[in-house]
Amino acid sequence: MSELLTFFQGRRGDMVELLKTLVSYETPTRDKASVDKMGAFMEARFNELGASSVTRIPQTEVGDLLLAKWNEGAPGKPIMFLIHIDTVWPLGTLAERPTYIDDQDRLFGPGAIDMKGGITIVLETLRGLKDRGEMPDRPIWVLMTSDEEVGSVYSNATIKAESPKVGLVLVMEPATIDEALKTMRKGVATYRLDIEGLPSHAGNQPEKGVNAIIEFANQALIINRMNDLKNGRSVSVTMVEGGSATNVIPAHVTAFVDTRAISVQQFEETEGMLLELQAVVPGAKLKIERINGHTPMERNDAMVGNYQQAKRLGEAQGLTITEASSGGGSDGNTVASLGVAVLDGLGPQGDGLHALHEHVVLNSMPRRCTLIAAMLKDWVFEEE
Ligand SMILES: [Zn+2]
Numbered sequence: 301m302s303e304l305l306t307f308f309q310g311r312r313g314d315m316v317e318l319l320k321t322l323v324s325y326e327t328p329t330r331d332k333a334s335v336d337k338m339g340a341f342m343e344a345r346f347n348e349l350g351a352s353s354v355t356r357i358p359q360t361e362v363g364d365l366l367l368a369k370w371n372e373g374a375p376g377k378p379i380m381f382l383i384h385i386d387t388v389w390p391l392g393t394l395a396e397r398p399t400y401i402d403d404q405d406r407l408f409g410p411g412a413i414d415m416k417g418g419i420t421i422v423l424e425t426l427r428g429l430k431d432r433g434e435m436p437d438r439p440i441w442v443l444m445t446s447d448e449e450v451g452s453v454y455s456n457a458t459i460k461a462e463s464p465k466v467g468l469v470l471v472m473e474p475a476t477i478d479e480a481l482k483t484m485r486k487g488v489a490t491y492r493l494d495i496e497g498l499p500s501h502a503g504n505q506p507e508k509g510v511n512a513i514i515e516f517a518n519q520a521l522i523i524n525r526m527n528d529l530k531n532g533r534s535v536s537v538t539m540v541e542g543g544s545a546t547n548v549i550p551a552h553v554t555a556f557v558d559t560r561a562i563s564v565q566q567f568e569e570t571e572g573m574l575l576e577l578q579a580v581v582p583g584a585k586l587k588i589e590r591i592n593g594h595t596p597m598e599r600n601d602a603m604v605g606n607y608q609q610a611k612r613l614g615e616a617q618g619l620t621i622t623e624a625s626s627g628g629g630s631d632g633n634t635v636a637s638l639g640v641a642v643l644d645g646l647g648p649q650g651d652g653l654h655a656l657h658e659h660v661v662l663n664s665m666p667r668r669c670t671l672i673a674a675m676l677k678d679w680v681f682e683e684e
Contacts, residue, residue, distance in 0.1 A: 413660050488628070494587040
């Protein structure tokens, strides 16, 4: 076991206490006042850890964002942590499901793995390096957002403005249940399909109508055939609503389609297929539009190179570093779409995101702090 890992293992108790404190702040995205309370706690921690500046980016609908920087004058490109302090859990969840640690040293609590565990690791890594007098002479940034769980609608502009200024973004979303980093995240897009037919009395003149539900049934089967799960593409009709009365040929259907893709090319191909859908029932009209989405975080050459460097640095500390992919998106997708180097899943091992069994494997926290400390100390940018 490396000296650095031994050091962080000695701080496991502090990590658990900090994680409990962070979970004790209930931070549902839409409750600005509650999220700002945790924001104030974070601002105080950043200052205590010797940040050279902490900039507040005020928000009206969600919690304020913070951008904290260390060693601003130091040479080289910054490494930036990307964290979000909001959770999917409403106020009062903690009273129903108080934090506890089970006999396998797993901490259960709302928001523990997504992503208060990852935030704990950032703060404890910086504190550890500072206390050891080993804060590396390079710029280190932390961008703290507050609305990831609603798709980062408000923080997106800031993420897009700041990420291109740095050399590497470390997304502190949880590792997998096996403690793997995430080197691929599928692209995700949701489409809205509106079908317009023509109403008519189902008894007197059914033939004068254009049945939007029959048109939808045709389209649902066509869309379903776009699935190519073997190659990473999924296309799922997930919601549908239509018709107006039991005795009327239905004139309207609205449906939603969820799509996932592993490459930007596949993502665009899928969109192309959906936008080119043609009506089957004579007289029916289709309108399909994308209502949200983000492109995949591809496992491209740059991703593989950065993963391998992280793996080398981790293995030098006696850690086992593995990689995996995720079907869900994160802010990592946004960063990747800008062509900025990114590694995701740097948070602790755990499971149950957005679920009742949400938990952090406590023993993984010193390991992650060690990996990240080693990366901050020794990371080499390719072109340097
Ligand atoms: Zn998250």
